[in-house]
Amino acid sequence: MVSPVHIVSIGLITAFLLGLGKKSQQQMLVFVLMIATAAMTMVSGSWLIGLMTGSLKPTDVFTAGFKPPFAINLRMTMDEAVLTTMVNVFGFLTVIYLFDVLKKAGKHLLSIIVVFLIGLNVVVMTRDLFNLFVFLEITSIATAGLVIIIQDSKSISAGFKFLMASSVISGILLIGIIFAYSYVGNLNIDFMTNLSMVKGGAVAVFLVMTAIILESKQFPANGWALDMYESAHPAIGSALSAVSAPAILFVVYKLMPMVPENWHPVIGLLGLITFAFSNFLATRQENIRRMLGYSSVAQGGLMLTVVAMSVYFGQSFWFIILGFLLTNFFAKAGLFWLNGIVNSDDQNKWGILRKRPVLFFLFGVFVVAMAGLPPFPTFFAKWEMIMQLAQGNGWGWIVLILLGSIFEIAFLFKWFGRVFHAVKDQPAEPVIPWFKEFPVMLFGAGILATSYYFIKYQQFDNLFVLIPLLIVAAFVVIDFLPAFIKNILLIAALTFYGYIIYPEIKGNIMQLVFMSVFLVGGILTLIPGFATKGTRAGFYPFAAMTIFGLIMLVNPGDNLTFFMGWEQMALGSYILILRGKKAERPAQQYMLFSAGGAYLMLAAFGMLPHFAGDTFFGNLSGLIPGAGVVFVLFALGFMLKTAAIGLHIWLPGAYSEAEDDATPLVSGVLINAGVLGLFWIVTSFGPQQLFGYDIFQLMGWIGAITAIGGNMLAIYEEDMKRLIAYSSVGAMGYIIFALSMDSKLGLLIALYYMVLHFIYKTMLFMSAAGVIYRTKTRNMYEMGGLIKSMPWSFIVVLIGIITLAGMPPLAGFAGKWMFYNAVVMKGWYLQGTMVFFSGIVAFLYLYKLIASVFLGQLKDNHRRVKEAPFVYLLPQFIFVIAIMVLSIFPQVLLEPLATIIPDRVPGEAILWDGRLAMTSFGYWNAFAVMTTVIVMFATIFLWLTYHSRKAQKVKQFNIVFAAERPFRPETTHVSYNMFAGYKKALGWLMTPLATQFWTGISDWSTAIADKVRSWYTGNGQTYAMHLLLYAFVLYLLISGGKIL
């Protein structure tokens, strides 16, 4: 086996020999460099493979043939093998990527690149402190050389700032090394683990450690690094982020044994502060390279934390660090490289990626991987890290991580959304040479492969996790097929999945109910997709991801599966929403709120084991001190998804701006995930208290206010989809209220209403989609009189709103009847009245919906409008049939639902006597009600028909127009500003407090971020001072003001 030292000798010989090359041979020299980096890769790669398969043993290379500490030794174990392979592979790809630059640049740059790689290799491998210093210096100078590939004034001054900073850092490092030597009498890291124990030795450790921490670019002493990221060639930024930073962090890892145990948390916390703040500042960046720079720094901070706490993390350490390291390696490098391909720091210019589906896909993969969403390694690493921190009660740490993560998501998805919607007509077809695309694709493959191993390592359930993931992956692969084929395939896949999953869950009614909602909902909402032509690229993978994400929620096998499903569903639906034409901002809001909710849940999952062990559906009933906090975190997380008032502002935009036929899926089906979660916590936690308050009482109020607020907001909407969307807010308020009653009847109502809302809301949205599909508008005042041209859609809407309004004889009435009973039993009269009142409010907007769209005058431009396509109507009528069945035989649904509710829940259940439902307050027979209503209706109808047999049919224009010609005809439409009177009277209730609050938060954070980042003055001297200041503060933190 080739000794690892020959990585260095190969590199150096190449570097030196390149000097002999002539100008005319430049291209050949580039190939020589390529071969050399390939050879270096092969040496380290062969060690990696050898060590992995066990055919090689970890070795120490003794230079000069003397054992340490007498001579310098290099070490090659698994760690070093991984890192050197990363460095060398990266070097090889960089040479390829920079092929065009290198061809013109002259031989010196080639030498600098190879020396840079050598430097990093030795920094990783060496066990000698002074040798480490020497090779760090080599790396620094080489870095300075690489920064100035583009020799513009920006990069030159950034390079100088870097040199200044690096001089200060190396000064601190060297003085530390010298002190260390003078205390322990040698320079080998393995022989100075007792350094901090020697009197005064702690100062040496402090200096060395500080220098390395500064070198790892921690906030806020990292202005020099950011400027470098911003001005250097993207390929170099990529190198700094993907290989330099990990090498430095590995040095921290090597040095950790010297560092006293009580310093570990301090260093760890510094890393987290970097993570949170850098991501925070990145949200304010418009310049892509600088933003990526902030992001790189942030990732470095997170990894520093993990490394500093390696002792604490114990067994999980490798899992966590590899998750972060590899994701950062592949994804960050990929993003920088893409930046080089796009060749612009302007987000809007990135639209050219849209013309290259593969590159755009990889861009998405990198962004999602960086954001820590499943199925990528960071997701698992973050989960594990938080679970571990929670075990040690590291709540402050968790808050920092989650804050940083949410900022990270904010800027990453802002970027992604912008690119997604960037104008597609960029000047000319982009010409992207193969050598620029190749490395990106390779790293894309790398991150996917890594994810595969991470998922495999987790040993997930086959049926609930692996098969869904495989199906999603399959849809990514077949995305080039025509839409209708994919539609058929996805429906088939879902049906088949239902077939194989049914035997698994048929014993558990709860799983069965939710699974049916998600599966049936998924299938039915896909059917209208047959009307779309073309390939509909990028829709099906994410539709599949959303539906299968929901499916994962149903299996409570373990917390991770649930959380993974949750995140997957959020990601999938985000893309579905983003696909809408004007959906950039709403989708961004949706993502932020989703992520916020998810992180609250993540924190709650961290706390959960303190109360319930590892089980998901643990029985936590009874007042457990502190469990209230967990409950509240979960409840907030789920209520974000169900859009409780105050947390709802993302909903109208997201639902209405999504593609019309995707809306039923992301609203009607998906919102039930929140209900599932709420139901789960309500049943498993039972009544809990927070600071002495009864949480259920609080939730009841939230539910009531949400119900009324959502409905109030709906009545003023002119936009058909927004109206229905707001009505969802109201309906969810109703469900939250019902759940918080925590009685048998209350929970039953919640479940029943969940199913019912799923049915009518999906139906209404589909019907709306059909109408919009034909009329090409969402404004209701531009419609009218569509009853004749779209009678079937009218019937669906009619049935839908009768159900929604809870009027007999349809199924909604059952809910209302039970609701009266439950409220009276519980005694929540005030809140109950509010909810009833919200029902009345609902009539207003329902009337508006049906009257202004289907009744009244037909518009001229809608004269030729046809009925909605059959594929739209088919699922709607399946739902109509379901409603009819439920209306006549509600017990079909209610009886099984009642069995889900655990016995612990207090209160009276419904007694069934055939078709008769009874409580202590009364009884109700759906069948009888239906019969009565039909008879009444039929009688009146016949009577009317008889009476109006002589009536004359009037055509639309069979009346004389007044001589008036309105300036804006649409303002004369009945639904234009329809409830203006109510708005005048109750408008003050509608003050968008929630919107103001969230806007305030956003403005406030913008202002803070701008204040904080003005710290980076751009002056190299100030940056150098920051370094010293950082060291000073670190000293105070570590020593507590005493002499070490």
Added chain:
Amino acid sequence: MEYLTLQNIGLVTGFMLMLIGLYGALTQKNILRIIVAFTIFDAGLNLVIVALSYIKGRVAPIIDQTTGVTNLSEKFVDPIPQALVLTSIVIGVGVTGVMLTFALRMFKTRHSLDINDFKQTKW
């Protein structure tokens, strides 16, 4: 306990030079002066390293007729810092050279050597 040993004088001088160098690097506005300040810092650092190798009454670690070949570890000063300082000096030369080159090019881009004129990238 004697404080005014040759070694301590060397160390204190070295420390002072380092601080003076740092002060210059942090306060001077002219880039060339900043570079000079860094070389002063380096010089101080190197002096500290050399001073550490000193042991009173011993000779440089070179074998010749006066030292003989036995019991050398009782006659020589510490050779390691002397080897380190050589490396440190060479690194200093390299870094200074590179910094000067940067200064040269910076002057070409803006015709100024004031460090405040090079704040193109910030925030």
Added chain:
Amino acid sequence: MYKNMFIILLLAGFGLLLGSFLLTHHEYLSLPQLPAYYADNTAPEVGAANVVTAVVVTYRGFDTLGEVTILFVAASLIAMFLKHSKAPRHDRHPRPSSVILSTSQKLLFPLIVLFGAYVFANGHLTPGGGFQGGAIIATGFLLLLMANPQAEFKHGLLNAIESISGTSYVIIGILGAILGLGFLDNRFISLGQLGTLFSAGAIPVIYSLIGLKVGAELSNILHHLNEVQNEE
């Protein structure tokens, strides 16, 4: 002003930290194990009379390889950086240098180079070595440039010397790994008799190569800087 006060305070803090070293550190009374080992075993193990050289070239030879690399990368950077300026070259007509300078330069240049060579070739015996010798040689070139700023010297030759000596250094290192006990081991050539020129195995060879390389590199740097000046 406040900023300067702040910096002084900061540096005072740093000074205190450094000063604390004086409190805990004591001058060695005897050498610690590692340097003592070097002092005692250099002669039998490495065969060099100069212990510092033995440490630099053999025991810590890997550092020295790094050192050479640093100079190399710095020189490359400077060459890359300065060559890229595309400003039109216009001839300067500086005042011709004095007769004393140009005459003594002619006389001294060979002597300086010779002295440099002496210093690096004897690095294992006397104070000195490759870096010192190389630096001396570069001063010869500096003198040359001062006497005649318009001088064109052979770039290719310097580059070739630099490349070949550097490559040879690494190859000798590899030979040490193959024939001796490890990378950069000097003992694959017979150690010879202590104190003579041809002793200490590969050390004189390595130090000579380093001397040539450093001399060529530093001269190259000077040359590049001078060329830029000519462009102005």
